[in-house]
Amino acid sequence: MNVVVDRVSKSYGRGAEAREVLTETSLTVRSQEFVSIVGPSGCGKSTLLMMMAGLLRPTSGEIRLGDEPVTGPPAGLSVVFQDYSRSLFPWMSVRRNLTTALTASRLGKEEQRSRVEHALESVGLAGKGEMYPWQMSGGMQQRVAIARALVTEPTVMLMDEPFAAVDAQTRADLEDLVLRVRHEYDVTVAFVTHDIDESVYMADRIVVLAANPGRIAADLTVDLPRPRDQVETKLDARFAKLRSEVFRLVMRPDTPATT
Amino acid sequence: MQTDHAAVRGPDRADWGGRAGPVALGVTGVVSLLLLWQLLGSLDVVPRSSLPGPWSVLRALPTILGDQDFLAGAADSAAATAITVVVGSLVAVAVGLVASSFAFLQRPTMVVVNTFRSVPATALIPIGVLIFGLGMEMKVSIALYAVVWPILINTIYGVATTEPMRRDVARSLRWGWWRQQALVTLPSALPSILTGVRVAVGIALVVVISTELLGARYGVGTVLVQYTQASRPEVVYAGVLLLGTAGALLFSALVRAERRLVRWVHHD
Amino acid sequence: MTSRTTSRITGATMRPNRAAIALRRTASGVGNLWLLALVLVLWEIYGRVSGSLFVPPISRILQNFGDVWLGGPASHLFLSDLFWSEVTTSLSRFARGWGLAVVVGIGCGVVLGRSRVIAQMYGPVVRFFAAIPNTVLLPIAVQIFGVASNMNVFLIFLGSVWVVMINTADGVAGVDPMWLRSARSLRVPRWVLYLRVIVPAAAPQILAGLRVSLGIGLILMVISELYATTEGLGFQIVVAQSSFRYLDMWSAFVLIGLIGIVLNLAFGRIETRLLRWQRRSGLDAL
């Protein structure tokens, strides 16, 4: 299902205090597509994603999932938040975290169980359902967060800097994990990051945001072959070229592109 | 051993309502409760003799405020509370600092504290009356028993959560025990200690008034019992209203003083 | 935040050693009892040396304790009839009053913590009630209920409900918005939001309030029985005192103390269990 961001603006605060953090932004994430959203810190990436998730209301403009306007968290859309320690529920076991995500979908007990097992298996946590988040490393917790997002079998998954808090090795593993489950679950992904390599490595398309106020500075297609590989892909000359282009856009969004 | 420092962390945050909220809403709340009170009486849910209406209680305020016994009793109760809190704080903080300074004393001290603080202090009143009689001494000693434990727990807790780096600094400067306590440990533990003291004030009041209800010679509790026996419930309610107001004012003053004293905490 | 994750990864693999850990814990628990034992020994010595009628040595109190409160048949767990009648009376009053306070306090606290308007309307009133030294309500409670169990229950309820309410409201108002946002994006039904997210998230503070209210409830249970009743543990103290049976008085006091200790320990157990997920501070090692 397409996610359409249609001339959306967002201001925080009211009256004289109001500050526009995102201005007249339009963007379409097409069905099955993997779009990276990259930009400097504070440019409004999270704001944009939270609006797509129906957790924030745009000041003007409209967000649509398929043909339906998004006015609250829509069914069939999942979010993976940046801070797993604050988005997973630490008082619930891993299994309970996942089944809680299913309470809205009114599935039978048996169906719930098989969904949970499948999701855990997909993220490499088979048999870890009885553990608690606080017994797990950061990387494992983020896997739980991904499993919790997948367990509802969403059509769209939004990820907000999901790997910002894990070490480099774990991060690479998790990147490949996401690329794999994306196909397994046939899910459309919008993936916010401030890491330029990551944005190129993961995506079919990169949307670069510029700051103050947030707006789209560029929309680049990634023509790297799939499946991606941490070593091979990053050696590809096209990877290097895209990477430096995104880098330039992020650092100096106003200079014209050199193609 | 289960400890519970959190237990003596009194309710202190005001971020849900309280001061800042629009006064109008607060007034609405109070008025709605007064109406409910009036209604309870009018519908005879509770007999007048047990729950006089809000008006007659308000009218009884001058009576109780003009009663010399009540005023003297209030002074007596306040004095007992004040002595208890001051003495209790000094003792508990001193013991807490010493117990925290020696690793072998820490856990055993917590065992003692957790044991004795679980014993409801009011059960000591008859014993206190036997030993000390019906005067100030009895009130203060029983209240002291009740008050020492929360302050002690909060002192030990405050010391335990001192930033270790600060202690290392003190050690590297080769400060002695006294100087280290005065310049590092005590200031670090102060916020926690003050919370304990605030909780202690509440407990001291409760216990002091309890002793008065059970026969202490002077005090607000004594006077209120007399009014109860004289079948003047509206005066008793007026007294409770006054005590509640005094208590509320005292607590907000304590919270404010605490904030001022430990303002540096938030600049860490 | 990061240190705990690394050290606790092993949590799952440590299970086989649980028995050994429990054993070691018990051993160190006993090792920490020496100071308590010392206090009791000092009491014993003082009682013997002073020869005071009012402060008997602990050994004689315990002997009396055995005579009065123990000595029942095995089917009564070796506890005397008096024990069963008085303890049940007192504890059932406590359970009713405190239980009601917990239910009402948590319920109203959640409402206060969630609704800004209601908090602004009733927050000040709640704080006012919390500030009343609650024993002063005792004469009033007797006025309303007379000398009956309901009086004790009412007083225990009224004394302990405010702390629970205030702590719950504080805890609920302070729930990390990320958890709420997370729950919202999972589209959980309302009851799941409240029962599985908000209340557990506020549990540390709710339980802290419950712990304080437990102490208050016990204090009020005793004082209300000392002030006016015809049965219960406090009443036993009064009877013993007025008939100059000081040993009986002390052993009733010891029983009340033991009940307080047991209730607090049990509460602590439950609390630790419910809050396992919370990062525990260094003090819990104490």
Ligand SMILES: Nc1ncnc2c1ncn2[C@@H]1O[C@H](COP(=O)(O)OP(=O)(O)O)[C@@H](O)[C@H]1O
């Ligand atoms: N709730 C809020 N209230 C006011 N300002 C906010 C709020 N959330 C974010 N902002 C501001 O909006 C801007 C964009 O924030 P955000 O979307 O989080 O940026 P990013 O995710 O790209 O780092 C930042 O300058 C931030 O300070």
Ligand SMILES: [Mg+2]
């Ligand atoms: Mg962000």
